Amino acid sequence: MLISEFALKTGLSRETVxxxxxxxxLHPQTTLKGGRNxxxxxxxxxxxxxxxxxxxxxxxxxxxEIAALMEKRRKGKLPLKGRIEMMRAQLARLNxxxxxxxxxxxYVRAKIEWQEDGEKxxxxxxxxxx
Amino acid sequence: MLISEFALKTGLSRETVxxxxxxxxLHPQTTLKGGRNxxxxxxxxxxxxxxxxxxxxxxxxxxxEIAALMEKRRKGKLPLKGRIEMMRAQLARLNxxxxxxxxxxxYVRAKIEWQEDGEKxxxxxxxxxx
DNA sequence: GATAACTGTGGAGTGAACTACATGGTCAAT
DNA sequence: ATTGACCATGTAGTTCACTCCACAGTTATC
Numbered sequence: 001m002l003i004s005e006f007a008l009k010t011g012l013s014r015e016t017v018x019x020x021x022x023x024x025x026l027h028p029q030t031t032l033k034g035g036r037n038x039x040x041x042x043x044x045x046x047x048x049x050x051x052x053x054x055x056x057x058x059x060x061x062x063x064x065e066i067a068a069l070m071e072k073r074r075k076g077k078l079p080l081k082g083r084i085e086m087m088r089a090q091l092a093r094l095n096x097x098x099x100x101x102x103x104x105x106x107y108v109r110a111k112i113e114w115q116e117d118g119e120k121x122x123x124x125x126x127x128x129x130x
Numbered sequence: 131m132l133i134s135e136f137a138l139k140t141g142l143s144r145e146t147v148x149x150x151x152x153x154x155x156l157h158p159q160t161t162l163k164g165g166r167n168x169x170x171x172x173x174x175x176x177x178x179x180x181x182x183x184x185x186x187x188x189x190x191x192x193x194x195e196i197a198a199l200m201e202k203r204r205k206g207k208l209p210l211k212g213r214i215e216m217m218r219a220q221l222a223r224l225n226x227x228x229x230x231x232x233x234x235x236x237y238v239r240a241k242i243e244w245q246e247d248g249e250k251x252x253x254x255x256x257x258x259x260x
Numbered sequence: 261g262a263t264a265a266c267t268g269t270g271g272a273g274t275g276a277a278c279t280a281c282a283t284g285g286t287c288a289a290t
Numbered sequence: 291a292t293t294g295a296c297c298a299t300g301t302a303g304t305t306c307a308c309t310c311c312a313c314a315g316t317t318a319t320c
Contacts, residue, residue, distance in 0.1 A: 016309080108220055149279090
């Protein structure tokens, strides 16, 4: 598919798509069409990649970080041990994030209950991580 | 407490604290100290406010949005029902985020196992949200 | 073959959220 | 009274993630 269709499918603007390509987040193929400035051809897997970008962003990763992770994966140059090592690090990060998120959720839940209870007892607090 | 102590307590830099004050996110009192440029006095509730800012950011709210919400709360214009409603919406947002995070974690864990297993069987995939 | 609807490149601009000075006033301790 | 650790203001710079635009080539449609 061409860029406009891809943009429509992913909900991104054409400009943003080109921006992502420049950053190396997307790797469309080049068509024979377009002469000196060949058109970019996007495949279904690129749509999946866009989805991954969205998720990464939702998790608070920067585009640079996302690009770096994808580059490593894409090259597959890492030996098995290295790949696993990398994914463990990623997982650890995700886990830390999950813990933080859970803490936040518990806090908000407690606060709602506390308010429904007429604000009796001590107001729930969110202790900062040390 | 003065700005340095406050910054330490909240994990923010002094510059960031001043930035937040400029944006109206924090409302320190003014001391008698400091002459023409009076020192800012932060109270424990300001530390709580800083925590709220952190939460809001984790939820993907902009500082502007956070400021707007706080302004509403500060003015006490929201009735109890409204406050609870707001927190429920916040909680729902957090929950969606947690689900996404769990999905991603499961994916990474599966991938690690798959690799440790010699990449036998189908490569785990991250089904896209519909 | 004119024209509308695409495509590309290059570069500048925007808004958000900091971050880094330079400059100068204030305070506590010696 | 000087020194060092604070404080404030103001302005400028940075990074990130887009976003806009002018200009030009290409393709599809009538």
